[in-house]
Amino acid sequence: MAPEGTAPRAVLACGEVRTCLLPAGQALDSRAAAQLLRLRADERVLVSERPNLYGLSPDTLTGVDCRLPSSNGARVRAVGTVAARAALTEGRVLQTSAYFRVPATGPDHRRPWGQYLVRPGVVEPFGRLPREAVAEGLLDGGRHGELDVGLIADGLQTRLLRHPLLDHRPPLRSRPTRLRWVALPARDGDGPSIERFTLAEDALRTVRLRVPEGVRSADIAGLCDDLALHDWLLTTVVRILDGIRLGPGEPWPRPGPAGDLPVVVGALRPAVDHLLHLWMPRARVSGELAHLWAALEERPGFTRQWLTLVQRVRDQLALHAIPPSYREVEPRP
Known part of the structure; x- marks a missing residue:
């Protein structure tokens, strides 16, 4: 997992995807999809029609300053920004996802917010990151007061489901699903791999991946969005x-x-x-x-x-x- 832009070298990436049926009687066309997904006035929505109709919103950033979950109880404070975005497939299935990456080490003191904003989607730990413990803690979901990337994805979903374009008359009954993922560096010479894919309770899925240097966290999030979409269809x-x-x-x-x-x-x-x-x-x-x-x-x-x-x-x-x-x-x- 390589540096992205001016960000320090990332050794862990994490995200969560929320997938649901869009509550509308009719599927949205490309123009309506772009209107729904316009989260920022300064960036346009990306819409493609091949191989199917798909809309992707620009990223939004949420500032965080809190502890990271860890499986061994380590107290790791981190500060930075979490990126979030939304996607609509064939005007019918809505997905919101939030994700971030973490470097191996960070400063021992808090930087001015401006320095975090120029590194979008990066959350820096104070001191050294206990990578494996934090990875497992993130997959488990953490405790109250710790960073919960799923809440950010859920907040974006709630915002979009209130859009006036939606008549809340879906053509069929369905339930939303959640997919939570972490990605760790692959061993030298190894390619990307899925170490574990789990169907948990309460419509939760968890994925643990290994990715080599050079893979962007946005691309990892794209893979997990695709997996979450097809898992939702099956379910x-x-x-x-x-x-x-x-x-x-x-x-x-x-x-x-x-x-x-x-x-x-x-x-x-x-x-x-x-x-x-x-x-x-x-x-x-x-x-x-x-x-x-x-x-x-x-x-x-x-x-x-x-x-x-x-x-x-x-x-x-x-x-x-x-x-x-x-x-x-x-x-x-």
Whole structure:
């Protein structure tokens, strides 16, 4: 993990991503997405339409002066700024993330704020950083009064969800997820790797990475945003399927409006309309980190599970398109 700009050499990076369905009846187009994500008047929102519609806000900075979490109880005070940003995929899935990097050592006294502001996204410790203890403390979430990067991401999400563009009539029910990550330097000669990916309670995921010198913390955050997006998609579709009674046993509706469709069709159709086309791993991950998806495809097998879920959805829709007189036939002896 190399220096970035005028910042000292970073030996630890950390961040947290909040992912949720945008509470709007219709997906936002590119113009509305740019309006939603305009967090600063002096910088424009980046919008791309290939390979899918994606908007990325400029970074905002939050000043912090507090203790860093540590697994061994070490008291490490740190001062600096945490970078935060928001992204919208296909006008439908909103993500807010906050992240920072930490050098191995810092001054023994507090600098003027101006010196921290010229190093955006850097949090400096007082003295030497106990890297491993702080990394594990950050993944565990810390205690009250310690730096909680998730609160910054959550605050940005809350701000965006109050935007007047949103009518708070989402097309389907879903739950937000959180992904917390730390990145430590790779050993000499090693490439980037995912040491641990954990599904924890309360919709929390944790990721511990190793990255070589030269990888920007913004690129690491981009990888984790991509992972969080696809984990949310998997989690949401699994919950949709778990929440309905699959199979052909429900009564066939009488002819009438769309509201008379079978319960299964009514539950699955929003997933088809709004979620199934969003699966696109690595679409915006930097080249030096994109191959890390290969490890996730091997275990736990993200795309393999996704394709299985998509096929289940399509099979159920196809099954319920068949009138009961054809699908409920008694087998002959």
